[in-house]
Amino acid sequence: MQLARFPRRRYTLSQTPIERMEHLSGHLGGAQLYVKRDDLLGLTSGGNKTRKLEFLVAEALKQRADTLITVGAVQSNHCRLTAAAAVREGLKCRLVLEQRVPGSYRADASGNNFLFDLLGVEKITVVNAGDDLNAAMEAERQALAAEGRTGYIIPGGGSNAIGSLGYAACAEEILQQGFDMGLEFDRVVVASGSGGTHAGLLVGFNANSAGLPITGINVRRPAAEQEANIHALTAQIADYAGVAAVPREAVVCRDEWVGPGYSLPTDEMVEAVRMFASLEGILLDPVYTGKAAAGLIGLIRAGEIGRDERVLFVHTGGSPALYAYQPILSGAAAAQ
Structure with missing residues (x-):
């Protein structure tokens, strides 16, 4: 290859x-x-998401994005690493978190949830299992565009x-x-x-x-x-x-x-x-x-x-x- x-x-x-x-x-x-x-x-x-983000973030930078947008579960490793990549590149990050287990999201939870805050995630939107995740990310991209910004959507897991x-x-x-x-x-x-x-x-x-x-x-x-x-x-x-x-x-x-x-x-x-x-x-x-x-x-x-x-x-x-x-x-x- x-x-x-x-x-x-x-x-x-x-x-x-x-x-x-x-x-x-x-x-x-x-x-x-x-x-x-x-x-x-x-x-x-x-x-593992670090390997995927090496290629995805390079594409985001090629498209002159200033914000990474992605989706994951409430304790998503992918969301943590996307936020970290955004910090490394001087970009902003917005997350859509899917409650695959009803009522499982807590803003004050430990683990990755705590790290989302520590890494300076700009915005977290919480949705429920079965909601249209692509539509939720697209709404964030359009909101950024209305502000004159450019969002780059990364699919769940970078997959x-x-x-x-x-x-x-x-x-x-x-x-x-x-x-x-x-x-x-x-x-x-x-x-x-x-x-x-x-x-x-x-x-x-x-x-x-x-x-x-x-x-x-x-x-x-x-x-x-x-x-x-x-x-x-x-x-x-x-x-x-x-x-x-x-x-x-x-x-x-x-x-x-x-x-x-x-x-x-x-x-x-x-x-x-x-x-x-x-x-x-x-x-x-x-x-x-x-x-x-x-x-x-x-x-x-x-x-x-x-x-x-x-x-x-x-x-x-x-x-x-x-x-x-x-x-x-x-x-x-x-x-x-």
Whole structure:
């Protein structure tokens, strides 16, 4: 892929590390587990959206925007990082927050909500699940235009063809690191939400003929719906980047660990978050990586991931949201 032809800002100065998780591997008694530490990407508290924003913000600057507009859930990592990118570039930021769980937004909440305020978000508009999010963002863009300003709309999760280039590039980074480490992975496991990370990796690996399967662990939608969404997005990315299309059979999503719904806690998520922290010193978030790690653990325990497999877990960040879930994740709560 010739990704250098696309405008890009750089918010991370080097590759994120790939680390062996020896204690977790030993504890689970199966598979050699590694983690791609994209929680260590640049911008405030890191996370996968940083890679997407490198391409999206470059496009916004190309269009001479002065304000970034985006949407996310009430504890959105994407919204936090979009606000941080705006600060880095001297831009303003407006957020549309979707209450996917009724009554879940609190202006005084901890976690990412607190960081929205600390990062100086200009305006927050709260809408309910099922509302037209694109219309809400467009209303903000038009309000800015009426003031003589230029807003640039970034879709939820930064998951369009432009933003997803960040993870097509990450796929190449992983392959290069594996080569340098003398390490060939058998499988990649990653959270599958808005889809740009999952789809971007699929396009990147496919364009490099890597033959490396990816298992997406759903955090919101049923498997069939999510697989259709991911495959459609891979087609958009591949067309935009000018590379081969991803075959439908390469798109694998698992929905057994979603639980009662998006952002709603499960016992498996709590176990995974505490296990990664106590065995590897790695913080996961309760919405995305916690449920993805629960899926990884579940697949190992079920024997679907073999004992000799070398598995790379892509850590997409999100640890600030932990602090909004402290009553659920604390040792006392977990013991009940």
